[in-house]
Amino acid sequence: MIEVFVAGAGLLGPGLAGWKASVPVLTGNQPLLAEPPALPPPALLAPNERRRTGIVVRLALAVAAEAADMAGVPPAAMTSVFASADGDGALIHAILEQLARPEPQVSPTQFHNSVHNAAAGYWSIGTGANRAAICLGCGGATAAAALLRAGAEVAAEGAPVLLCLYDAPMPEPLSRVRPNRFSFGAALVLASRPGPRTLGRLRLDWRCDPTDAPSVPRLPALLPLHAENPAAGLLPVLETLAGGTACVLALPLLDGQVVVEVAP
Amino acid sequence: MRPLFLTAVAAVSAMGRGRDATLAALCNRRSALAPCDFAALRLPGHIGRVAGIEDHALPPGLAGFDCRNNRLADIALRCDGFAEAVADARARHGAGRVAVVVGTSTSGILSSEDAYRRRDPATGALPEDFDYARTHDLFSLARFVRAALGLRGPALTLSCACASSARSFIDARALIESGVCDAAVVGGADSLCRMTLHGFASLGLISPDPCRPCDAARSGISIGEAAGFALIERAEVAGGTGVALLGGGATSDGYHMSAPDPTGTGAAGAMRQALESAGLEAEAVDYVNLHGTGTRANDAMEDAAVVAVFGTETPCSSTKAWSGHTLGASGILEAAIAVLCIRHGLMPGCLGAAEPDPAFRSRILLDNMAAPVRRVMSNAFGFGGINCSLLFGRAEAAR
Numbered sequence: 001m002i003e004v005f006v007a008g009a010g011l012l013g014p015g016l017a018g019w020k021a022s023v024p025v026l027t028g029n030q031p032l033l034a035e036p037p038a039l040p041p042p043a044l045l046a047p048n049e050r051r052r053t054g055i056v057v058r059l060a061l062a063v064a065a066e067a068a069d070m071a072g073v074p075p076a077a078m079t080s081v082f083a084s085a086d087g088d089g090a091l092i093h094a095i096l097e098q099l100a101r102p103e104p105q106v107s108p109t110q111f112h113n114s115v116h117n118a119a120a121g122y123w124s125i126g127t128g129a130n131r132a133a134i135c136l137g138c139g140g141a142t143a144a145a146a147l148l149r150a151g152a153e154v155a156a157e158g159a160p161v162l163l164c165l166y167d168a169p170m171p172e173p174l175s176r177v178r179p180n181r182f183s184f185g186a187a188l189v190l191a192s193r194p195g196p197r198t199l200g201r202l203r204l205d206w207r208c209d210p211t212d213a214p215s216v217p218r219l220p221a222l223l224p225l226h227a228e229n230p231a232a233g234l235l236p237v238l239e240t241l242a243g244g245t246a247c248v249l250a251l252p253l254l255d256g257q258v259v260v261e262v263a264p
Numbered sequence: 265m266r267p268l269f270l271t272a273v274a275a276v277s278a279m280g281r282g283r284d285a286t287l288a289a290l291c292n293r294r295s296a297l298a299p300c301d302f303a304a305l306r307l308p309g310h311i312g313r314v315a316g317i318e319d320h321a322l323p324p325g326l327a328g329f330d331c332r333n334n335r336l337a338d339i340a341l342r343c344d345g346f347a348e349a350v351a352d353a354r355a356r357h358g359a360g361r362v363a364v365v366v367g368t369s370t371s372g373i374l375s376s377e378d379a380y381r382r383r384d385p386a387t388g389a390l391p392e393d394f395d396y397a398r399t400h401d402l403f404s405l406a407r408f409v410r411a412a413l414g415l416r417g418p419a420l421t422l423s424c425a426c427a428s429s430a431r432s433f434i435d436a437r438a439l440i441e442s443g444v445c446d447a448a449v450v451g452g453a454d455s456l457c458r459m460t461l462h463g464f465a466s467l468g469l470i471s472p473d474p475c476r477p478c479d480a481a482r483s484g485i486s487i488g489e490a491a492g493f494a495l496i497e498r499a500e501v502a503g504g505t506g507v508a509l510l511g512g513g514a515t516s517d518g519y520h521m522s523a524p525d526p527t528g529t530g531a532a533g534a535m536r537q538a539l540e541s542a543g544l545e546a547e548a549v550d551y552v553n554l555h556g557t558g559t560r561a562n563d564a565m566e567d568a569a570v571v572a573v574f575g576t577e578t579p580c581s582s583t584k585a586w587s588g589h590t591l592g593a594s595g596i597l598e599a600a601i602a603v604l605c606i607r608h609g610l611m612p613g614c615l616g617a618a619e620p621d622p623a624f625r626s627r628i629l630l631d632n633m634a635a636p637v638r639r640v641m642s643n644a645f646g647f648g649g650i651n652c653s654l655l656f657g658r659a660e661a662a663r
Binding site: 142 | 359360361369373376377380381383388389390394396397401402403404406407410416417418419420421422423424425431434435437438439441442443444445458459462463464466467468514515516517518519520521522530533646647648649650
């Protein structure tokens with residue numbers, strides 16, 4: 001059993017404009033007004049790099065910065081886990097279109113931004129964080145897998161870990177094989193000990209023979225986002241951290257489950 | 265860290281299928297690189313292409329995962345009794361206690377490239393038979409490997425460019441050390457595709473001739489493809505490889521997306537971490553298997569990093585002139601090579617290099633050297649400034 005404490009959170013999604021502003025929404029005290037999140041170019045990057053970032057990197061960096069700031073942990077003091085099922089789908093689509101032409105033109109910037117660890121790379125360039133970055137892509141199980149991996153890092157190494165999840169809609173025609181209408185990012189800073197700003201405690205375990213039904217958000221308005229966006233697999237955990245009561249959640253990972261005991 | 269024993273390891277690359285073919289290629293100093301003939305691309309340079317992928321069939325129940333990358337992975341699983349060793353581990357630990365942690369940079373993207381060439385001219389739709397989730401999707405690789413081996417532990421695909429499969433050892437180590445699982449299948453696969461061939465060409469990083477890592481006149485990489493896996497666990501198993509992972513380190517440059525920090529600070533940091541986690545000094549390492557891609561920038565940076573950590577006397581070389589740069593699979597291929605080096609007392613000298621870059625200060629081997637090899641440092645670096653170093657050593661010293 002892995003035990004970690006949530007020291008900070010970041011959130012961006014439809015009607016979810018930052019963790020603090022979203023708490024009343026996640027607790028059902030304010031209606032969800034599902035407007036797409038504003039994604040300004042990341043202030044932490046130099047202007048030439050800022051221009052090169054697509055919405056996926058902006059999403060990731062925005063929630064990572066919010067969580068780190070809230071936790072009061074400098075980025076350079078954290079190992080990071082960046083996870084996204086689809087990465088920068090718009091960029092991959094643009095490259096695939098080029099590669100279908102007789103004389104493909106793939107630009108150097110397009111190519112180096114196409115790596116799945118681009119967001120982690122820009123995070124370390126922008127913040128000077130030079131510890132290890134762990135970069136995962138686990139399809140519909142991305143949130144469960146990344147939470148387990150981040151928890152294991154805290155348990156094995158002791159240092160705080162930044163978990164950053166992000167996914168955005170794919171353009172046509174990839175949107176038909178991976179339907180998702182929403183941009184969503186969430187980040188948590190996980191630590192081995194509770195601190196003054198702790199949002200809650202998580203206990204994580206792997207269960208290969210699932211006993212519980214997969215958890216879904218309590219708020220009906222969040223169900224489409226949860227169903228379509230792989231990063232939003234974390235929503236049941238976020239809802240509970242925002243003000244729920246202690247509970248045990250089951251996040252599916254293939255035919256098994258990551259069991260998450262949340263004590264806010 | 266506590267050492268993790270390599271119960272089994274298997275790799276396939278243009279050098280050949282499995283340990284005997286790979287060892288023979290190393291000993292005979294026979295490069296597998298040939299002029300690029302992939303997908304009728306009119307691109308300069310050489311590639312390390314694995315023969316026979318086009319004719320390989322996945323197991324019948326897993327045919328839905330069919331793509332070049334998973335075929336390559338399947339070929340590796342069938343080498344050197346790997347799948348049988350995993351079946352034994354499954355019996356020892358329980359299928360739910362063996363994780364699958366694998367790395368790839370582009371997974372089965374070739375299937376999407378092909379599908380984009382078959383879009384409906386009227387609607388733009390992708391062909392009906394295209395299965396994104398089981399081909400292009402990064403998770404396809406972990407799902408395929410887990411299903412092929414009948415495992416039920418947690419599964420992760422990690423993707424950090426050319427450090428992907430090297431990193432898988434470190435990711436699996438955290439799962440084992442935190443008690444999530446007792447053993448793990450690590451490694452990964454990367455296969456030839458238009459995306460990487462065109463992408464590296466656009467960066468001007470493809471060598472017109474077969475790559476010559478560490479050579480004074482080196483001019484870039486030759487791209488290859490490979491797959492490989494290792495079964496790692498806490499306790500040594502009779503009939504295992506006799507080699508253990510003693511340490512591992514990973515850092516981020518925070519410098520540039522596609523150019524390494526020329527000072528080599530991040531790379532040196534990863535090697536130092538690997539030594540620290542093993543509780544060893546630099547002198548304990550007999551041979552450094554370099555990332556050694558053959559680009560001007562990588563090899564110069566790595567020379568600086570190696571000298572900063574090891575000084576100028578530790579033998580080092582790159583094996584990429586044999587296999588090509590197999591991108592995300594280079595870490596596991598070179599881990600398999602490290603096992604061969606330790607088992608056979610071999611340090612391969614850089615193939616194709618006429619003279620080491622005169623600016624280099626590390627001890628670059630040009631010819632194969634026979635000597636006892638107790639420990640090997642293996643480097644893998646990737647775009648996004650990811651650095652990863654693994655320290656392998658003889659198991660008897662780790663017991």
